[in-house]
Amino acid sequence: MVVDMPNITLSIPPEIYEKMKKHKEVRWSEVARKAIIEYLEKLEKGGLEVSSKDILRMLGKDFEKRIKETPIEKYEEYYKKAREAEWKRLKSFMTRM
Incomplete structure (x- = not known):
């Protein structure tokens, strides 16, 4: 079953974007998604300092x-x-x- 997921726009500094472009093999949206999920888990557990x-x-x-x-x-x-x-x-x- 395919689930439609909402899209978000993410702003990053130009120098970071240039570095990211050098690594086309990386699925940056997946990296961002995982980082957001981990951050939310920490927030929900109250362990984020x-x-x-x-x-x-x-x-x-x-x-x-x-x-x-x-x-x-x-x-x-x-x-x-x-x-x-x-x-x-x-x-x-x-x-x-």
Whole structure:
């Protein structure tokens, strides 16, 4: 029985595409399908851990560059504001009890 499977479009960097073209014997759609299935299995088992380096790689070079160019003081300022907002939220929650 033949099953119609949905198609997806996948974007990859040009340099990776050029390398892939050199290996015409590989069924790249099958490689991608297997990688997606393995990733989903890990997600469903709750065993998928992503490092900060992985996240930066997924977000791209432009995002990584902006993070590195942002002064540490900006991050400290945001952290203080977030901490104060969380404290206010918890304080108001506790007073309602």
